[in-house]
Amino acid sequence: MKGTLLLLALLVIGELGFQTTEACLSFIRSYGALLTSSRTFLHADVSQFYATVAERVAFEKLQDCLGEEGPKTKILNPQILSLYLSPECKKYYGDDIIKKVQDFLNQSNIH
Template identity: 50%
Template sequence: MKGTLLVLALLVTGELGFKTAEACPAFYGIFSLLALGNKQLLDISLDLVNATKPEKAGFEKLQACYNERGVKAKLLDLKALSSITLSKECISSALNMVKNDVKQRLSKLNPLGR
């Protein structure tokens, strides 16, 4: 199970071609369904992000690991994910991304202004 979270994050943000901000809801949705252990719900969520058959197979293998390791493994990953997501660095980075995105969108609305 080591590296499961990293592999999942790379698949969601890299292989599926999302921008980071767009990947967050998909990442948390897929991660929670992955840990839940229901293959049908996982397949539905992967269809929503246009996952390929090899990507789906990879996620199903991850889900099988979660199901094999049980509740303890799921809770440990939840703890790790929460500590990363709620860290000062992560929150600061997310706020900076939102701030920069807002500035960029506002500058497009008023191209002649400062």
Template identity: 40%
Template structure:
């Protein structure tokens, strides 16, 4: 219980902040690339923008493979639902 209280205290005192406006474009870029199962060079290029480690790249490639197994309609629905339910990140700035 002490861990969450510490994080909350740091957030309240603004010692721990998140760069939300800067993080949103990167998040949606990676999300779109993974969800739509775009070619691996595009995924690597997108992940290079956020300085992802090799382990993170391998993990996201595996997730992307799962999306590739689903049909295009399912991938588009997942992307649409994710964007709709995280609208505050799009409008924050």
């Protein structure tokens, strides 16, 4: 299921015409909205991409599936880590943003 989530997100990013590096932050923000149990946060996030009703329903289903996972699995997912810790994202956004994400994870004591 996690692979499906990543694939769906990458397809959405591709359809929106973003460069992969430009989409790193958008993807992380959308993934964060999926991790919450709040439909309000999720809808607010996907509305910036002008999501259709069917796309909103698909994201709600993804949110439900992710809700069944533990916090460690959700946040320290290797596919997700490899995306926002990738050299391309670091180069585009700079090490400062990546360091903030890493510091947040360390402060959250998720490991």
